Structures are given as structure tokens and as C-alpha cells.
Amino acid sequence: MSTIGKALSLLDLISELDKDIGLSDLARLSALDKATARRFLVDLERHGFVEQDEETRRYRLGAAPVRLARLRQARFPFVAVAAPFVKALAEEAGETVHLSEFSGGRLSTIHVEDSAQAHRVIVDPGAVLPFHATASGLAYLAFLPPGEIDRALARPLERFSAHTATDADAVRTLLRETVERGYSISQQGFEIGVISAAAPILTPGGRPMGALAVAAPTARADMARMHEIGRKAAAAARGIAEKYYGGRT
Amino acid sequence: MSTIGKALSLLDLISELDKDIGLSDLARLSALDKATARRFLVDLERHGFVEQDEETRRYRLGAAPVRLARLRQARFPFVAVAAPFVKALAEEAGETVHLSEFSGGRLSTIHVEDSAQAHRVIVDPGAVLPFHATASGLAYLAFLPPGEIDRALARPLERFSAHTATDADAVRTLLRETVERGYSISQQGFEIGVISAAAPILTPGGRPMGALAVAAPTARADMARMHEIGRKAAAAARGIAEKYYGGRT
DNA sequence: CCTTGTGGTTCATTATTTGAACCGTTATTT
DNA sequence: AAATAACGGTTCAAATAATGAACCACAAGG
Structure with a gap:
């Protein structure tokens, strides 16, 4: 190196x-x-x-x-543009919402809006989100070109909880579902007690550059509700991309 | 290198x-x-x-x-702590206020609160502030140990405007005044048409780590008013340091 | 007062960085 | 449309910078 x-x-x-x-x-x-x-x-x-x-x-x-972050955000106000969407989604869903961005080979959380509820999921800003074990990671991965998905799944997949999909084929199935629906769902794959739904944020070229995720405690998360939330997340993610890339060419 | x-x-x-x-x-x-x-x-x-x-x-x-900035600010919420003071000072003074932090050998702006007035000074976030030519730089420099001041003034001092003090002795005079008053004043040393007053933000060890500056258009800036503003800036800077360092040990 | 740890430094050996010259492509210029 | 110039990117022998074992001086603990 x-x-x-x-x-x-x-x-x-x-x-x-x-x-x-x-x-x-x-x-x-x-x-x-x-x-x-x-x-x-x-x-x-x-x-x-x-x-x-x-x-x-x-x-x-x-x-x-x-200082560098200020300069970056002055030119590419991703967080500033996305924040209102994140907040609106957090209020609509009543759960914690976080925004992540791909950079340096990793997907990491760059903005969080906590749920108003007392019992809510806590997300660390700056945390790195594994591709195969989080809803955000799956949403990102699913819309990548096939070659890059292969590369991401080639190395051994770390286990974070008893529910983590550590088999590449199992992950591929999740990715297929994600592409069909337009949003991913991760059931306690990263942390026990948390179910998340996430949608990718796509560049005009159709390439994912980040993800928008809603994280709910399992107690409140029946699947019908998570699908409902997933659809809302996908709509919000589209809104962010449109506003963010609409202003530029 | x-x-x-x-x-x-x-x-x-x-x-x-x-x-x-x-x-x-x-x-x-x-x-x-x-x-x-x-x-x-x-x-x-x-x-x-x-x-x-x-x-x-x-x-x-x-x-x-x-991402790194998020992590840094989670542990050292300098901007978050200072922001309310910056805002209050901007309202009190009716002028643009900016906060800077020393890092990597340079003083750079990390937060700005614009004046409410139509005719106001514009400051770029992320901009580097020369030590000898800005109020922020003078405020920072003035409270440094003598040896470090010498080192900073040893190399040639760049001229930014017709009013820039490019002579080391002239700068030393400004620094002496700054120490006496507790705040610096720079009259168009960096940019024509702008007068600024700034106060250092000091660590518990007495070492400057940043500065708080108020920038006014020359049209509104008689010296009595600038001294008044300088005193307010010094008070706000002390408030920031107290709150920022009060929470830690 | 001896041991073990710390942060920090030295300098001969070693491995990495360097850059002139080279592609293939894409805008200009004529 | 041919010629030119500039672009992004690559190669590999030569030059240079990175490396790490052994070394300080100091502090804490036994």
C-alpha cells in the first residue's frame, strides 16, 4: 500500500x-x-x-x-437539501430516520433525525453501515452495476447479529426484492430489536450515491407498516435526488 | 517534505x-x-x-x-456551542459575525451569521484568515506565546489591501493594543470597505484556539461603535470558552 | 532500585516514490 | 479535413524517501 x-x-x-x-x-x-x-x-x-x-x-x-466539510457542503449541499425531507419523513413515520452517503468505499451516516417517540432507535452520526447487513447498505448495493455487487459480495460477509445474512446468495435475494420494490427491508440484520426500511438516492446517471433509512423498534414494526414506510422512504429519496440534482446539470 | x-x-x-x-x-x-x-x-x-x-x-x-467533521463535532461541539453566541452577537451588533478556529497552521472561518441588514459584509465559510491582516488573526496572534508571534511575523507579510500592515513592528503595535483591550480592530487590512473587531477564544490554559469577529461596512463603522462592538465580542468569546470548556475537564 | 511501560529519536537498510517519455483520445487551429 | 496541441493516464529505471530495530529519557509500580 x-x-x-x-x-x-x-x-x-x-x-x-x-x-x-x-x-x-x-x-x-x-x-x-x-x-x-x-x-x-x-x-x-x-x-x-x-x-x-x-x-x-x-x-x-x-x-x-x-473546514473541508464546510467547503464541500457549500458546493454540494447534500445534507442541507436532504434535511427537510428527512425531518418530514421522521414525522410522517414516527420513527428515527437517517441519511447516509457513499464515500471512500463506505456508506456512512451523515445526518440523523430522531423519532419523537420515547422508545426510539438511536443512530450514531458518522457510523459506517455495512452493505450486506443494513437496510441502507442493501438499498445502495441493489442499484449498483452487477460487477460492483459481485465485488462487494466476494469477500466474507461479517456477522453482526443472529439474523445477519452472511451468505452471498441470501443477500442477492434481498437485493432482487429491493430492486423490485424500490426499497429494502432489513430485519435485525445489524442490531437486534431494530427493523429498517431504506431507499437509495440516485444520481441522474442512475447510480446510487447514498441512502435514506427509517429504523423502527421491532415492537412497533409489523411488516405491513414497514412496507408502507419503505414506500414513503422511496418517495422521499426521489424527492431529495430531484431537488439536489435539479439545481445542477 | x-x-x-x-x-x-x-x-x-x-x-x-x-x-x-x-x-x-x-x-x-x-x-x-x-x-x-x-x-x-x-x-x-x-x-x-x-x-x-x-x-x-x-x-x-x-x-x-x-463524515470526519461529524465525528469531530460529536466529541468537540465547538460550532454547536458557539452558534447561539454568534447569533446573539450578530443581532446585538447588527453586523455579520464569524467564528474561526485554528487548525493545520491556519485560522479559518467555520461558522457565519449574516447581519440582518441589506448592506452587509459577506464572509465565506472555510476561508483562511491571514494572521496579520484580519481582526481575527490579530486577536489570535496577540494572545500567543511571544516565541510563536515572532515565528509568525518572521516571514514576509503579504499585502491584501492598501491598508494592510506589512511591517512586523506595525503589527506588533496592533498586537499590544489588542492585548490591552482584549479585542482587536482591523481597518480595511484585508478588504477595502470592511472594518472588523475580533476577540480570541482562549483555552483554559490561556492559549487562543480561535476567534470571534464582527465585520462592518466602513460606512457604518465609526471608531466609537467599533470599540463598543469589540467589547461585546470579547464578552461573547469568553462566554463561548466558558460553555465549551466548562463541560469538560 | 529494578522492571516495565510510556513518548519520542536515530540512521543504515530497504522499498517506495519519482518523472521523462510514452500512449491513446479529444479539442482546437489552420 | 488534416495538423496540432492539449488532455488524462501509464511505464519503469533512477533517485529518494520510508522503514524499523535499537536506542533515549522519563514515569509509574512492584
Whole structure:
């Protein structure tokens, strides 16, 4: 792997941690030499992607991404455009709704609107959504060109719960259903007690670039209701794409 | 320079552009070989920091920073904490207010609240603020340890307008005044027609980590009013620091 | 006071990055 | 319509930067 790739993977690793981490620990976790990890960290810090706590000497994610994110969103206001749709869907469905975007080979949550109900599903913003185990991932995967689906399903599929579909053929069946309906449903594939329905957000070229998902506790989620919610999610996803891409060419 | 440093500088360069850019242009601008630039871009794209337009083949800032920014802000909600203070100050002063944060060797705007007035100053979110030529920069610089001020003023100071203080001693005078008052004032040092007052946001250790600035059109900005606004900005900056650092230890 | 851990550094060895020259394609220019 | 210039992208020997074992100095614990 290139040096740059290694450094960016180190940054990814740091981003996944929810607390500061020391040099030795980080070297172990990243399987990099301590000296190498340090050089990477110095470079990353110089550019603001990482910062070191003055007193504990531990490292954490820096502030530079905030600036870059502003610039990105000024030009591609995906979250800003989608937010009203997300909110409306959350109110309509009465459940937590989250928006995800594909980037860097992963689908990750970039916006969440919590359900108003006391008993609701909690979604972490920034969390990575596995393609085969979440409604969002299935919705995204289903509308990808066949070759890319094959590549995604080629490696072993991690098990996240007792209900995770870890067999490629089983996933393919889910994908076929998803394409037919226009939305996916994942029954506790990622987390026990949660059922989700999701629809892809498609570029004008027909390629998925993200997903819109509704997550409900199993207690409230009979299948008729989930299909109803799925249809609403698909409509909202189309609305987002239309508004987002309508303004540009 | 390290390979990583070069790649991150390339990313910075791309972030400064407000439109997509082709490989050859980018190689020229960054003074990198075309093949090298391409390898960097591939690595950056693989991690989502850069994306390539499918049809034009031009490159632009990717979506990965949005995800990292979410994670950073979940742990350090600087913007979220400061936003109400920024808004209140904008209403109180009746002028555009912007918040900046130091990161990666630069002070950059991360939040803006526009004045309600029709004739108002426009500030770009994500813009980099030169230390010697903006009120924010002066406010930040003034409270830095002497050694770091020396280092910042050692290199030649760029001229942005006819009023920019490009002489290190002239800047030092401005910094002394800033420390005494607790806020800085920049009279058209960055942009003709704009006068700003800014106050530093200090960590519990007394080190500046950002600045809060009010920008007014010269037409409305007599000095008595700017001093009044400066005092208000200083109070708001203290409020932000207290709330932001009060919650942690 | 000895052990084990930490963050950080050194420098000969090694592996990666580099860039001139090269494709094939696509806009311009003549 | 031919010629030219510019584009994005690729190749591979030469040059350079990354690597990591061994090394500090220090702190905490036994």
C-alpha cells in the first residue's frame, strides 16, 4: 500500500476511536512501527487532521475536516437539501430516520433525525453501515452495476447479529426484492430489536450515491407498516435526488 | 517534505479551488509531476477525500471530510456551542459575525451569521484568515506565546489591501493594543470597505484556539461603535470558552 | 532500585516514490 | 479535413524517501 494510503487509513482508525489514544497503542492497533506511526501523526497534525493533547500527549481527530466539510457542503449541499425531507419523513413515520452517503468505499451516516417517540432507535452520526447487513447498505448495493455487487459480495460477509445474512446468495435475494420494490427491508440484520426500511438516492446517471433509512423498534414494526414506510422512504429519496440534482446539470 | 505532507497539501490546494480541476492543471498548480499528482489523487479518492467527476474526469473535494467533521463535532461541539453566541452577537451588533478556529497552521472561518441588514459584509465559510491582516488573526496572534508571534511575523507579510500592515513592528503595535483591550480592530487590512473587531477564544490554559469577529461596512463603522462592538465580542468569546470548556475537564 | 511501560529519536537498510517519455483520445487551429 | 496541441493516464529505471530495530529519557509500580 502507498504511504498516503497507510496514513489515511491511520486517520480512519483514529476517527473510529471515541477517545484519545497514545502512540504505542496506536502503533499496535494500526500494525505500524512506532516510529512510522509517529511520522504519520506529525504530518497529519501539521495539516490539522489530527491533534495531540498538550498534557496527556495522546492523539485524536483534528479540526481540519470541519473546514473541508464546510467547503464541500457549500458546493454540494447534500445534507442541507436532504434535511427537510428527512425531518418530514421522521414525522410522517414516527420513527428515527437517517441519511447516509457513499464515500471512500463506505456508506456512512451523515445526518440523523430522531423519532419523537420515547422508545426510539438511536443512530450514531458518522457510523459506517455495512452493505450486506443494513437496510441502507442493501438499498445502495441493489442499484449498483452487477460487477460492483459481485465485488462487494466476494469477500466474507461479517456477522453482526443472529439474523445477519452472511451468505452471498441470501443477500442477492434481498437485493432482487429491493430492486423490485424500490426499497429494502432489513430485519435485525445489524442490531437486534431494530427493523429498517431504506431507499437509495440516485444520481441522474442512475447510480446510487447514498441512502435514506427509517429504523423502527421491532415492537412497533409489523411488516405491513414497514412496507408502507419503505414506500414513503422511496418517495422521499426521489424527492431529495430531484431537488439536489435539479439545481445542477 | 514527506509524501504525506505533499498529498495533504495537494488536498488543501484542491479545497481552495471553487470548481473542479483537471489533472494537468492540478499538476501545474501544485508543482508536482503529473504522474505523481495522479497517484496522490487515486489514493485520496480511495479514501473519499477527493472525487472525480465521471464524465469530465476532473477532480474535486470529496465527501469523507463530512463524515470526519461529524465525528469531530460529536466529541468537540465547538460550532454547536458557539452558534447561539454568534447569533446573539450578530443581532446585538447588527453586523455579520464569524467564528474561526485554528487548525493545520491556519485560522479559518467555520461558522457565519449574516447581519440582518441589506448592506452587509459577506464572509465565506472555510476561508483562511491571514494572521496579520484580519481582526481575527490579530486577536489570535496577540494572545500567543511571544516565541510563536515572532515565528509568525518572521516571514514576509503579504499585502491584501492598501491598508494592510506589512511591517512586523506595525503589527506588533496592533498586537499590544489588542492585548490591552482584549479585542482587536482591523481597518480595511484585508478588504477595502470592511472594518472588523475580533476577540480570541482562549483555552483554559490561556492559549487562543480561535476567534470571534464582527465585520462592518466602513460606512457604518465609526471608531466609537467599533470599540463598543469589540467589547461585546470579547464578552461573547469568553462566554463561548466558558460553555465549551466548562463541560469538560 | 529494578522492571516495565510510556513518548519520542536515530540512521543504515530497504522499498517506495519519482518523472521523462510514452500512449491513446479529444479539442482546437489552420 | 488534416495538423496540432492539449488532455488524462501509464511505464519503469533512477533517485529518494520510508522503514524499523535499537536506542533515549522519563514515569509509574512492584
